[in-house]
Amino acid sequence: MSEQETKTSHTDPHALRKLILELSGVDIGKCIQCGKCTAGCVVANETDWTPNQVMQLIRLNDMETLLGSSMFWYCTSCQTCTVRCPVGIDIAKVMNTMRLLVLDKQVDPAETDVATVNKVFMRSLKAHGRVFELGLVMNKNFRTGHPFQDASMGPAMFSKGKIGLKPHNIKGRQRIKSIIRNAGRFLKRD
């Protein structure tokens, strides 16, 4: 086999498109590759692949390239792409589905910073039922290896009473813990 992936007749050439459709309810088959999603995307100039290229990678059934892409980690879920897509593809939803798929397949996320923040955020939520910002920032900085990021703002935040020193624990936090523990990655759709 050459280095280029050889497409064989045994694999379903539409497998990825079908998978995305099943997981998100979004059919990228309608995409006309006009590029409007990318033109309006606020992060597309920082990512390896752009939103319209992500659509095309799905069409090309290229799971491997896609899972390793940084695009959906940068995606801010701002929905600009979705509301302007001329054929009504919910691109932002596909981006989120890709984030979930990377976690589900247990491959390394291309942008660990974002994935780490998500993880730390969920941990805080599990522990307290609400987000404890100080803990969140410290924990995240520690894990992403930028211990002093935003540190300059810390003292001002305290003095302005914007960040509490103690987390607020809600009564139902056990329930929150079990929700997060038991919740499935994807919602089952008919």
Place this chain on the structure above:
Amino acid sequence: MTESSQDPNITLYTYSEVEEVKGYVGNFEVTIRKKARSVDLDTCTGCGDCIQKCPKRVTSEFDMGLGRRKAVYIPYGQAVPNVPVIDKDTCLFYTKGKCRMCEEACGPQAIRLGQEDELITEKVGAIVVATGFDQWDWTKYGEYGGGEIENVITGLHMERMLESTGPTAGHVVRPSDGKEAETVVFIQCAGSRDPERGVSYCSRVCCMYTAKHALMLKEHQPNSQAYVFYIDVRAPGKNYEEFYQKAQRDHGAIYVRGRPSKLFERGDKVVVRGVDTLTGKTLEIEADLVVLATALVPSKGSMELAKKLNIPHDEYGFFSEVHPKLQPVDSVTKGIFLTGACQFPRDIPDTVAMSGAAAAGVCAVFSQDNLTIEPRIAEVDEDRCSSCFNCVDVCPFGAIEIATRGDRKVAHVQKSLCAGCGNCASACRVRAIDVDGFRDHQIYAQIRGAFEWGERP
């Protein structure tokens, strides 16, 4: 136009609209509303003195607001006939009851203030519909400024500006300050290929006219630079691809593949936020002028006209042909032909070719003493007819009349109008109507035949 106005066999009704159409192929009776021009066609010499004197200035529709006209005006230089018309919505006499300056100015006394519309009827044997197109209302695109950014215009504005006798004498300028535009961005598919908010089809002519605009811009203003944002360049036609290549190669138009997402003003520039999908790079271009290639849609009022003519149309209002390949200029109603952009967006060569075909279709009708029609035609069993006239309501071609038989009223099919669609047959509760060739017993025989196939010798 001038030629046809001088042909003895052609009667031209300008500033007129069809009110009602009755009858059928060979025997149409058309009621025409001749709108009050407020100027007498026969007396007017076209000297233009009235226009000179008229104190009321308004924006010119023909120049898309880029220029001005008077309340009494001739829409454009080559207009036929060369006789002015008074715009009742802005004329001081019609709106305020005073002025009459034009009347005073007119030597031959051709002004007819207070003139009323006139209804006339004509008997004709065939009708050719050529009502053309309008531009899609692009101001629905909030992300492109929704019509609020002055230096965002459409291809039609560009046409007017490039015209040497037009409002800017051939200069491409920014409407905001009248300065010559240097960087001009063209955006294709503004509304086309957008089923969510515009139209789903490709408007067919925009790729080529944009290439033309880009090319002419460079010729008129050598210091200018054109950028063309496109999704796909569609140039199928004789010498079309070569023309588009020429615009790129020889006239330096830079083609960027991708539909822009947003237009906004920065200083006196319009920023185009776009992408080049070939490189995957997003980019912003600061333009003096942005020209949108807006989608072509059927002209306003085409749906109403379709009703008057009893011809079907598609979801957008484009009139439907009988068969896209075999009968592209025939409407479903016999004797009514279609041509040009009223049937679907098309360019001038295609429109001219189609018009020739439509004219030939008319000649074919007129050249025969008797008309041959399809045998698939509905027939009423008058004894059975219960006079409910459900069929009259469902017939899309208005082919069913109510006839009197003694003291009874019964449905009667006008054969030359019937298209054999069978709507009436399924609507008739007493089974009094059937379509020849598709009678119940014939259909049953076919079904039976199909199942007996194997047993036959």
Place this chain on the structure above:
Amino acid sequence: MEYGYFPGCSLTSTAKEYDETVRAMVKSFGVDLKEIQDWNCCGATPAGAVSEEASLALPWRNLALAEGQELTQVLSPCPACHSHMCSSHEVADDAQIAKRMEELTELSYSGKIELRHLLDFLIEEIGIEQIKEKVTKPLLGIKAACYYGCLTRLHGAKVDDRERPIKIQQVVEACGGTAVSFSHATDCCGASLVLSKTGTVLRLSNEILAAAKRAGANCVVVVCSVCQGNLDMRQKAIEKAYSVEYDLPVIYLSQLVLMSQGASPKELGFSKHFVKPDALWEKAFVADDTPKKKRKKKNRGRITH
């Protein structure tokens, strides 16, 4: 009138002044807010990026609690919280998903609560007329860049026109202020990258502030705590990174409304702002007399489309 209230996490910490002024403003219109007891975090973007079920179940619990506490309408000042609640609210109509939500939260929700974002609440429930009536100190000197961010596009948040929203402008004008024509009203500030890709956030927020400055604004008015955080708290960092100077206070719509009702800087929580609104305060109630620059037009008509 009584109204349910979901402040959301940021309003209890980084955006306390938003919470306090929302409460005071709503009260000024004679509406009592009842906070949902023991509410939890709506999950924000991270929950959605980790588990689709959790992102629906977390707001579901809040909705169910609200229903249990006999609230029929719920107001949230945070666009993201509001949007997440809307998404969860929608699935109540889907028996299969609703059942799964009940399993996860052990709470049922009928799908009958009416959800409103603050902006929607102001326009639809209170109404422009009532906002006008309460104005005692018209904001004659306010030239606001009304910033919506992603609010108009968010799922379920059908608050305004997606591309050319007008509701914040309507409120600003009702309070006697002027809304400048602002090109970046719906551009993204980078919100969800705030903890991970700070550079991106600075770049995006810079563009927004630059557009506001260009438009001649003397403040930015927002309805989202994250927007406020990015544009206010990080403004110094932006100015440094891009060698620019903005000095544009970023104020919440609720602060603006209270300002027009005569509230003091202290009551408005202005001390919590990073970009001090002091200079703005000086100008806020005085009409700006400098004549407007008029663009000279060669073309006397207006082009038609």
